[in-house]
Amino acid sequence: MPMANDLVQPEKFFLNRFGMNQGALEQILGSALERKADYADLFFEYRSAEGLGLEESMVNHTSKAISHGVGVRVCADDRTGYAYSDEVTVDRMGIAAQAARAIADNRTGAHPAVQVGEQVRRHDLYELETSPLDVPLEERARLLREIDALARGYDSRVRNVMASFSAERRIVMIVNSEGRIAADVQPLCRLSVTVIAEDGKGRQVGTYGGGGRLEWRYFLEGERWKEYTIKAARQAIVNLDAVDAPAGEMIVVLGNGWPGILLHEAIGHGLEGDFNRKGVSAFAGRIGQPVASPLCTVVDDGTIASRRGSLNVDDEGTPTTRTVLIENGILRGYLQDRTNARLMKMTPTGNGRRESFAHAPMPRMTNTFMLPGETPPEDIIKAVKHGLYAVSFGGGQVDITNGKFVFSASEAYLIEDGEVTRPVKGATLIGNGPDVMTRVSMVGNDLELDPGVGTCGKDGQSVPVGVGLPTIRIDGITVGGTRA
Amino acid sequence: MAQVDAALAEWALDEARRSGATAAEVLCVSAESLAAGERLGEVEKLKSSRERRLGIRVFVGQSSATASTAEIERDGLKDFIAHSVTLARLTAADPWAGLPDPALHPAHVPDLDLADRAQGIVDADTALKIARTAEQAALKADPRIKNSEGAEFDSGRYQIMFANSQGFAAEYAGTSFNLGVAPIAQDDQGAMQQGYWFTANRHFSKLEDPAEVGAIAAQRALRRLGSRKIKTMRAPIVFDPDMAASLLRALAGAASGPSLYKGASFLVGKLGEPIASPNVTICDDGTIVAGMGSKPFDGDGLATNRKHLVDGGVLKTYLLDTYSARKLKLEPTGNAARSVGDSPTVSPTNLYLEPGSHSAEAIIGSVKRGLYVTELIGFGVNGVTGDYSRGAGGMWIEDGELAFPVQEITIAGNLREMFKSIEMIGSDLRWRSPVVSPTIKIAEMMIAGE
Numbered sequence: 001m002p003m004a005n006d007l008v009q010p011e012k013f014f015l016n017r018f019g020m021n022q023g024a025l026e027q028i029l030g031s032a033l034e035r036k037a038d039y040a041d042l043f044f045e046y047r048s049a050e051g052l053g054l055e056e057s058m059v060n061h062t063s064k065a066i067s068h069g070v071g072v073r074v075c076a077d078d079r080t081g082y083a084y085s086d087e088v089t090v091d092r093m094g095i096a097a098q099a100a101r102a103i104a105d106n107r108t109g110a111h112p113a114v115q116v117g118e119q120v121r122r123h124d125l126y127e128l129e130t131s132p133l134d135v136p137l138e139e140r141a142r143l144l145r146e147i148d149a150l151a152r153g154y155d156s157r158v159r160n161v162m163a164s165f166s167a168e169r170r171i172v173m174i175v176n177s178e179g180r181i182a183a184d185v186q187p188l189c190r191l192s193v194t195v196i197a198e199d200g201k202g203r204q205v206g207t208y209g210g211g212g213r214l215e216w217r218y219f220l221e222g223e224r225w226k227e228y229t230i231k232a233a234r235q236a237i238v239n240l241d242a243v244d245a246p247a248g249e250m251i252v253v254l255g256n257g258w259p260g261i262l263l264h265e266a267i268g269h270g271l272e273g274d275f276n277r278k279g280v281s282a283f284a285g286r287i288g289q290p291v292a293s294p295l296c297t298v299v300d301d302g303t304i305a306s307r308r309g310s311l312n313v314d315d316e317g318t319p320t321t322r323t324v325l326i327e328n329g330i331l332r333g334y335l336q337d338r339t340n341a342r343l344m345k346m347t348p349t350g351n352g353r354r355e356s357f358a359h360a361p362m363p364r365m366t367n368t369f370m371l372p373g374e375t376p377p378e379d380i381i382k383a384v385k386h387g388l389y390a391v392s393f394g395g396g397q398v399d400i401t402n403g404k405f406v407f408s409a410s411e412a413y414l415i416e417d418g419e420v421t422r423p424v425k426g427a428t429l430i431g432n433g434p435d436v437m438t439r440v441s442m443v444g445n446d447l448e449l450d451p452g453v454g455t456c457g458k459d460g461q462s463v464p465v466g467v468g469l470p471t472i473r474i475d476g477i478t479v480g481g482t483r484a
Numbered sequence: 485m486a487q488v489d490a491a492l493a494e495w496a497l498d499e500a501r502r503s504g505a506t507a508a509e510v511l512c513v514s515a516e517s518l519a520a521g522e523r524l525g526e527v528e529k530l531k532s533s534r535e536r537r538l539g540i541r542v543f544v545g546q547s548s549a550t551a552s553t554a555e556i557e558r559d560g561l562k563d564f565i566a567h568s569v570t571l572a573r574l575t576a577a578d579p580w581a582g583l584p585d586p587a588l589h590p591a592h593v594p595d596l597d598l599a600d601r602a603q604g605i606v607d608a609d610t611a612l613k614i615a616r617t618a619e620q621a622a623l624k625a626d627p628r629i630k631n632s633e634g635a636e637f638d639s640g641r642y643q644i645m646f647a648n649s650q651g652f653a654a655e656y657a658g659t660s661f662n663l664g665v666a667p668i669a670q671d672d673q674g675a676m677q678q679g680y681w682f683t684a685n686r687h688f689s690k691l692e693d694p695a696e697v698g699a700i701a702a703q704r705a706l707r708r709l710g711s712r713k714i715k716t717m718r719a720p721i722v723f724d725p726d727m728a729a730s731l732l733r734a735l736a737g738a739a740s741g742p743s744l745y746k747g748a749s750f751l752v753g754k755l756g757e758p759i760a761s762p763n764v765t766i767c768d769d770g771t772i773v774a775g776m777g778s779k780p781f782d783g784d785g786l787a788t789n790r791k792h793l794v795d796g797g798v799l800k801t802y803l804l805d806t807y808s809a810r811k812l813k814l815e816p817t818g819n820a821a822r823s824v825g826d827s828p829t830v831s832p833t834n835l836y837l838e839p840g841s842h843s844a845e846a847i848i849g850s851v852k853r854g855l856y857v858t859e860l861i862g863f864g865v866n867g868v869t870g871d872y873s874r875g876a877g878g879m880w881i882e883d884g885e886l887a888f889p890v891q892e893i894t895i896a897g898n899l900r901e902m903f904k905s906i907e908m909i910g911s912d913l914r915w916r917s918p919v920v921s922p923t924i925k926i927a928e929m930m931i932a933g934e
Contacts, residue, residue, distance in 0.1 A: 050571075052575075055746065056745075058576040058578055059575060059576045060547075060548075060575060060576045060578040060581065061550075061575070061827060062548075062549040062550070062571045062572070062574065062575045063549065063550040063551060063552075063571075063825065063826065063827070064549070064550075064551040064552075064567065064568060064571060065551065065552045065553070065825045066552070066553040066554065066555060066564065067537070067552075067553070067554045068554050068555070069535070069554065078526070078528065079526070079527050079528055079529065080528070080529045080530075081529070081530045081531075082529070082530070082531045082532075083531070083532040083533070084532075084533050084534075084535075085533070085534045085535070086534070086535050086536065086537070086554040087534075092534075096532075099530070099532040100530070100532075102530055102608055103527060103529070103530050137571070137574045138574060141574070141576075159747050160746050160747050160748070162746065194748075196746060196747045196748055196868065198747065202869065203747060203748075203752075203868055203869065204868065204869060205748060205866070205868040205869075245873070245896075247716050247894075247896065247930050247931075247932035248716035248932050248933070248934070249716075249932075249933075249934055278523075278631070278633070279631055280631055280633055280668055280676070280678070282676070358533060358535065360529070360531065394863050394864070395862065395863035396862060396863075397861040397862045397863070397875070398861075399678070399859075399861060399877075401668055401676045401677060401678040402675070402676060402677055402678070402708075402711070402891060404861070404875065404877070404891055404892050405861075405875075406861050406862035406864070406874070406875035406894070407862070408862055408863055408864040408873065425869070425871055426864065426866055426871055426873065427864070427873045427894075427896065428862050428864035428873040428874055428875055428894050428896075430862075430875045430892055430893065430894050430932075431892070432892060478713075478892065478893065478894060478932050478933060478934075479894075479932060480864065480873040480874070480875070480893075480894025480895070480896050480930075480932045481873065481896055481930070481932065482873075482896045482897060482898075482930045483930075484716065484717075484718070484930070
């Protein structure tokens with residue numbers, strides 16, 4: 001188990017735990033650079049996680065996992081060699097360095113020795129007094145049972161409740177061939193509630209949850225756990241009466257918060273540096289051009305305290321930043337890791353992330369959201385004669401090359417003559433990334449970030465992310481329902 | 485350095501008992517892999533890995549906990565196991581929890597030829613050469629192939645060791661080889677489309693020709709050029725084999741024990757009832773020699789088998805592990821899936837729709853106006869209700885011929901009706917994944933477009 005002091009100085013954690021010293025790190029980085037390489041880094045990770053789950057009113061699932069390992073990366077031009085091992089020993093790292101450096105051509109002449117010294121100053125966004133991992137298990141289990149009771153009492157049509165709480169602590173250290181060393185302790189937790197409701201006609205599901213880089217008491221403050229539970233139960237019950245969703249292009253109003261997944265899929269992925277360096281994104285070469293209505297300003301911000309998508313430093317040791325992606329409709333920036341920033345002659349934006357030591361970093365989003373406008377959300381709905389009001393979504397996906405993206409509504413209503421009326425069944429919405437944002441005709445004054453449950457997948461790697469949105473109106477997007 | 489071997493597993497089981505566990509189960513996985521990527525004729529990436537993890541499930545009476553760790557030195561592991569037993573004690577007693585009936589463990593573990601004996605991890609130079617051959621074939625296929633996301637060749641080898649406190653212990657090894665290519669075609673207006681194709685097998689010598697894989701990927705990118713949106717309408721839908729396989733995966737999810745006992749499946753109460761068209765027979769077979777989804781025993785240590793999930797349109801069985809079988813008062817079906825860190829869940833092994841007699845061309849030829857789906861994106865499948873709504877792309881069919889490419893549309897329906905309206909099944913079943921299907925035609929679905 002990590003000692004309290006290690007958590008204040010995570011650099012020392014790895015050096016102490018795995019018997020590393022500065023000389024060994026310098027030697028391994030030197031070996032990684034032995035061929036004609038531009039850059040090398042070592043990524044150390046130690047992760048401990050616990051989960052508990054309730055089903056059928058019993059907290060009958062508990063789990064615990066510890067993983068650790070080290071990844072060695074060597075970059076030469078646009079080539080990357082990566083090798084990792086879960087044995088954190090000098091010998092094993094030496095073998096990994098040899099494997100990783102095979103990417104580089106044979107070097108002629110000597111290379112300068114690596115001197116590890118300069119510590120990267122990290123943000124201070126989520127230091128915890130008490131980790132949720134240290135809250136007695138019985139206390140965590142009791143809350144899950146209270147959630148179960150609350151959901152079952154919400155409506156007689158509630159048939160089943162699943163609730164889970166997971167928490168982890170990830171300690172990372174990055175040492176690179178420029179001699180810089182960065183380290184961080186990253187807490188993360190999540191409370192999730194799923195409710196199944198059933199009536200004579202059928203069954204429906206509702207889900208809600210929240211979390212972040214937070215302490216346990218967050219879920220008790222303002223009775224957030226009750227809010228999650230009621231929202232999940234209400235969604236299941238509402239959907240019991242849902243009618244078939246419409247099919248075809250129509251006006252869609254997106255509610256605030258989690259529907260910001262629109263930005264993640266329609267824009268965010270297409271602005272990741274790797275796709276743009278390779279020219280394979282529908283947004284490639286479009287910086288400075290209009291790609292959205294002038295009402296839209298979209299940022300990616302990894303520096304918001306306690307958020308699920310935030311990081312003190314990214315997984316390459318770069319402090320995270322706030323990057324303006326779209327400013328008043330004009331495309332302004334890409335999300336960069338070190339490699340793609342170097343090759344594109346841009347500045348790293350602190351978006352180099354990886355799922356674990358078993359993966360090389362790549363440009364990824366942190367918290368991606370649209371800045372608020374001036375319109376009250378009620379006015380946005382009032383101005384729609386016939387449309388769809390979508391407030392909750394499941395996942396989404398994008399084909400970055402042709403720009404087509406989807407995201408799937410899990411709670412949506414019809415808007416008829418300026419009023420929100422009947423609930424409709426879930427449906428997928430499909431649009432074109434470089435085009436959909438030009439159809440945003442109203443932006444609400446009610447920006448909200450999502451409750452903290454998002455996970456983004458890219459090239460087989462999952463990382464926690466956040467999204468956010470004010471209520472917005474889109475004048476035409478295809479809704480994939482079944483009713484003509 | 486500690487070794488992952490039978491002695492370690494035996495020691496861990498003893499240690500769990502010493503800490504107070506009444507039963508325990510150990511799963512160790514060790515894996516090695518090498519991936520090599522080429523892009524636009526240049527080496528782009530090399531990745532090599534080595535991992536091993538130990539997972540343990542401990543029971544104290546009817547209470548259990550699951551834990552996994554990369555720390556396999558006995559000193560550290562001892563505390564870890566003790567802590568796992570403590571976790572189990574704090575967990576609710578669950579009347580259905582426990583190891584399987586010992587009589588159900590196989591007496592003999594079959595050799596399913598899951599590991600290539602002639603070829604281990606493919607060395608970097610060979611892997612790069614294969615990737616290069618595939619990518620070059622794609623790049624040279626047509627002048628409109630102007631860019632590429634590269635080609636990647638991966639090879640991996642894993643070893644699984646399983647032991648429980650009621651005396652079942654067994655191990656097996658497997659290999660996998662995979663080549664994927666992703667060229668990008670561009671038209672005169674600058675619009676881009678990616679094509680992707682792959683070959684995968686447990687045996688290196690059975691991979692398809694890399695140049696052919698590249699050429700197919702290029703054709704798939706080229707035929708998407710000029711894609712357009714179509715009008716909202718109802719029409720017949722032909723799913724290509726990979727897209728049809730995604731429907732089988734959705735069905736298997738709804739037929740799996742945990743979804744059923746939670747009441748979170750549109751197949752609740754449907755056992756023995758018709759759920760698909762009478763021409764539909766779907767098989768789950770974990771015993772196929774060298775099959776991608778084969779295993780000699782499941783995640784509970786029970787024998788895998790061959791069975792009909794759906795026979796002549798009738799749902800014949802659910803897919804069950806020991807726990808969900810007990811809850812549903814049925815017998816386990818050898819479909820327990822186990823990752824090192826989690827308690828068992830359920831997955832199909834090799835799942836396939838039995839091929840019919842029609843060629844893909846004949847199925848497309850039977851459609852007057854409809855859609856041939858070759859791409860699906862998003863997660864719009866609701867296993868609880870069966871509601872289905874996904875982003876789609878493919879080719880419009882006009883008078884039985886592929887007329888023009890289509891994109892930015894959705895197809896929607898409900899899995900209950902979709903399976904019941906499968907009108908034609910192709911003869912083109914190819915094994916590239918654990919879940920495979922031939923081409924199928926569904927009578928009608930809603931297309932949302934303009």
